[in-house]
Amino acid sequence: MSDSTSIAAGADRAEDRRRDLRGAISAAAVDLVIERGLDAVTVDEIARAANVSRRTFFNYFPSKAAACIPDTPPAGRDAVREFLTDRSVSTMTALSRLMWHQVSNARRQSRAFDRFHDMWRREASVRTQVYEILACNEKELAALVARREGREPDSVEAATMAAASIAILRIAVERWRTDEPGSLLEYRIRESFDAIRGSVTEPTDVARGPAAPDGAVPG
Structure with missing residues (x-):
């Protein structure tokens, strides 16, 4: 094995450890908050439950509310390729x-994802952190849209499309928050996007009514 390969393998293992540790802290936070409520849980208690120090906790999360939100990893390469080329x-x-695809992937990778739903139904106060995460994703979406459409990364078209998508996603997430346990966020996302597509569909010729005769002024 070459030195470069060894270094890459070591970096991958380190990243896996960081991801596992972050997931353990998040899972501990969600479990405690479900049991006792966000206001009744401290950072120190979350750190002890995850078997980490307070300092390590803050290396991964800025607050206990943020720790309750499971990671949503980037969409897989195949999903991104399909987006760019289909x-x-x-x-x-x-x-x-x-x-x-991204949410479905997150559900498979994070054992805290569905537990987070149970917690969020009771703790709407983490909404601010959830929306901050969505806002951070907006620039990434705009860059992908620009690549797909062959536009500049800061084009108004790409920025508007990304902002609209995040707004739709917020509706889906909020509706999912109030769903019964077992509801899938993926289907709320599909439902919300379908609602937008249905509302902006061009009317059919029948719906428009008969065309006015040549030279006539529509009434």
């Missing part, structure tokens, strides 16, 4: 599929 659907449809 021209058989609109960009908005492609975005909804990309988000669906």
Whole structure:
């Protein structure tokens, strides 16, 4: 094994350890908050439950509320490639599929994802942190949209499409928060994007009514 390969393997292992530790802290936070409520839980208690120091806790999370929110890893390479290259659907449809894949992937990778839903139903106060995370994703989405559409990264078209998608995602997340246990965020995402597509569909000729005769002024 070459030195460069060994270094890469070591970096991968270190990243795996960081991800596992972050997940353990998040899982401990969610469990404690479900049991006692966010206001009744301290950072020190979360750190002890995760078997880490207070300092380590703050190396990973800025607050106990932030620790309750499981990581949502980036969409997989295949999903991103499909988004960038599949021209058989609109960009908005492609975005909804990309988000669906990302959330589905997060559910598989994080043991705290579904537990977070149970916690969030009771603790709406973490909404601010959730929306901050969504806002951080907006620039990444805009960059992907720009690549797909062949536009500049800071183009108004890419920025608007990304902002609209995040707004739709917020509606899906908020509706999911009030769902019964076992509800899948993925399907709330699909539902919200479908609602937008349905509302902006061009009316059919029948719905428009008969065309006015040549030279006539529509009434």
